[in-house]
Amino acid sequence: MDAKLFDSSHNIRSSVLSGISVSLSVISVFLAVFCIFYVHAYLMASLEIIFSLYAFYIHHRAKKRHYTEMDVHCFTYLLLLLFIVSNLFLPPENHGFMWTLVCPLLMYSLVGLKRGFISSLILFITQTSIVYYRTVDLAAFNTTNLMVNLASSYLVIWLISHTYEFHRHEVESTLSNLASRDALTSAHNRLALTTAFEYFQTHRDKEELSFLIVDIDFFKAVNDQYGHDIGDKVLIETSQLMMQIVGDDNLYRIGGEEFCITLFNRSLDEAHLIGERIRKLIAANPFIYDDHHIHLTLSVGICEYKEGNRIEDLLRMADHELYRAKKSGRNQVRLCPTAEQSVDDNEQKVPVTATSHL
Structure with missing residues (x-):
């Protein structure tokens, strides 16, 4: 019960969700324009516009604290899917795969320790495989150097995100226990x-x-x-x-x-x-x-x-x-x-x- 009643994670994630969703809503509009006029990737542009509208909707709900856990999961996994699709269809020369590096931070901030770890693992395997497959035959890329730098950077950010969220959760649990328990009997106060x-x-x-x-x-x-x-x-x-x-x-x-x-x-x-x-x-x-x-x-x-x-x-x-x-x-x-x-x-x-x- 302590975690449920004294859960500061909810407030943190509300703020993170509100900020990330409105930021990504604006960024997605610019990326949609980029896809239309510079890359001519109309399918990708359509997905960016749809995501932008959905992100703004999530921002509206998060700002009023009316969102559900399902809203958070849908937003997070739709964002993850968008990263994967962009790597599949956009030219590697645009370096869109660099967005992969921010994913561990987003995943842990939005869905917590366990789901953040699973999401980051899936994205790491998926994205590195896609990047390797799409750049291995391109003369413009030194695939070995690219993969080493991309993978090592991702793993470092992943490790930092996981360590931070783990200790934050531990501290939160300790403080919740101190705030909600009677020191003598360990019953709630x-x-x-x-x-x-x-x-x-x-x-x-x-x-x-x-x-x-x-x-x-x-x-x-x-x-x-x-x-x-x-x-x-x-x-x-x-x-x-x-x-x-x-x-x-x-x-x-x-x-x-x-x-x-x-x-x-x-x-x-x-x-x-x-x-x-x-x-x-x-x-x-x-x-x-x-x-x-x-x-x-x-x-x-x-x-x-x-x-x-x-x-x-x-x-x-x-x-x-x-x-x-x-x-x-x-x-x-x-x-x-x-x-x-x-x-x-x-x-x-x-x-x-x-x-x-x-």
Whole structure:
């Protein structure tokens, strides 16, 4: 989830895509004119004009951040195809094959590390083969020198592009992890919760979302009696146990001993069952540290997202149910009043295996 929510690559590629597409749109117009009046390659000129129009369209979408991954791939591979076709049909004396050298930079900038590597490899094999085939019998070219210089230049630029993108991706992953994780428990933090909710609202398509607020009962007494070192170990183990049920991506530490769980595409009755599973797991788990045997319980409050809810609304409603659980004796799961009747009516109909895929 870190990469998805804190992905600066998207912003970088938006800027790169916008700049490259408008630049290539203009350049393609000039190349089309060149093909028509100087080379008389009308087919190539037509392709340049088509690409110019498409590049301008991509620029318009990239500028407004409305483009899709498919747009990026289509633009990138169409550009790659244009380079190959130009080498096939334009006279080698025009030195159009020199455009090949910029391809690794473009590929890695637009489609990332893995696809950039594959695209660069395909283009290297294809372009060097075409250039060799088309120049080997031409007296104007020393084919050996040409191939050595073209291949070595391409490989150097390819290596630099790959190394840069690899380390950029590593640094981005590290920074994303630091920004989104709780240092003690490795659960996600409140910033990650806010970002995940914003992502959910932006990309939601009739998707359900339930919020669970989980609080360790009498945790202050654990700290007071056993010390903060033991308290920290309790928090770590508790978060690890909850991750076994809800997964790493759905657990957030939002307070000292308070956690939030997000359940996407889960009905409210499923959320209730998951809350009970977590409560029973913690209650049955022996927390043993340095001969200290600690028995813990959890209180859980659950609410469901409704259209127009803000994250503050969901946290407040779930926290209110948590307060009700505390006031009613702790070690229990409570739901928002509007949801309780529905869950009570359906609970007998929902098999316990409803959450077995988690």
